[in-house]
Ligand code: SF4
């Protein structure tokens with residue numbers, strides 16, 4: 436395939452940015468989207484030009500690093516991560532626009548890389564349980580019902596990629612937080628800190644500059660791990676209950 440890429444280039448957070456056009460040829464439909472960018476970067480390096488800065492790590496859909504807005508869609512046209520998106524989703528002659536996540540709470544670092552450490556600070560604020568370290572406890576010592584275990588497991592699959600924020604017109608991180616609060620709130624180990632957790636996480640979310648949820652649902656549609664929208668109801672429920680109790 437021969438393609439035309441329009442890529443956001445920006446030297447640093449305080450520099451002006453612009454879309455720059457790069458033609459690319461001989462793209463195989465079996466390449467992943469990131470491999471296609473690797474090919475472009477190799478060519479740019481050979482030409483003595485600055486390669487495009489973009490994030491990736493696992494390239495297996497599990498780390499959440501590969502945050503790219505592709506043709507206006509978080510992670511592109513498939514419900515998956517950018518590293519798991521393949522060029523067969525495009526066709527010869529396509530023009531592809533590639534931009535970074537856009538959200539005040541994800542400041543731009545360079546080109547397509549944004550700083551998502553605001554998510555880390557939300558987790559540090561309350562997305563954990565306090566347990567004594569040491570040997571793993573006996574597996575069946577704390578019973579968990581099958582429905583609770585399934586829901587905790589499903590919501591634990593959130594990889595913190597930020598696609599939900601990038602897709603949301605309010606740049607809200609409520610789906611991300613809903614996933615974390617539901618995951619821990621379903622389990623007995625998550626109960627002692629349940630009220631404090633949701634209050635601290637919401638306070639940090641708002642302080643970081645994420646917006647509020649207005650039930651648009653773009654987050655769940657863009658989520659590569661199919662976190663359901665109803666975790667936001669759970670988040671709101673837990674928050675109201677915690678505020679009432681304290
Ligand atoms: S809820 Fe989905 S889109 Fe949001 S950070 Fe988690 S995995 Fe990514």
Ligand code: FES
Nearest residue numbers: 494498499501518
């Ligand atoms: S590089 Fe890890 S999820 Fe894409």
